[in-house]
Amino acid sequence: MVTHHEQKPLALSIHRPGCVLFVVLLLLAVCIVAGTPVLRRVVRAIGYQGLSSVPFVAADWKRTTRVYNPPFIRSQMIGDLMRRYRLVGLAKRDIHRILGKPDYVLPSSYQYFLRPDGWGDAIVLELRFDGQGRVISAQVCSN
Secondary structure: OOOOOOOOOOOOOOOOHHHHHHHHHHHHHHHHHHOHHHHHHHHHHHHHHHOOOOOOOHHHHHHOOOOOOHHHHHHHHHHHHHHHOOOOOOEHHHHHHHHOOOOEEEOOEEEEEEEEOOOOOEEEEEEEEOOOOEEEEEEEEEO
16 A cells, blocks of 8 residues: 655744744845845834834923933934924024934034934934025934
């Protein structure tokens, strides 16, 4: 009598921790091979999704600095700030009134520290100004 063994399809099971670890390590290896910028984007995306959101409070924002930034409160307020205020078009004096003194002053922009990115850089709110001192762009970026 000849017995035929059924072959089960090859599939990863999320119920087996070894398989999950393998998939995570495989994704990490692909990111490393693809280059550091890809890995940075993946890590940042995961980091932003993990942040909770709190209402923007100007006094708390102004009290926060690169040195004193309890649990990166600015990074938790940034979503609400961007929803509540149309920063583009505002003059520097209005920005000072809302956000206080910038952490970094560049020739045509202000940067407000939000949190470190884990790669030696900082995630900042960058406000770029035109020749008249009005905001022409507001974006969260790495400096």
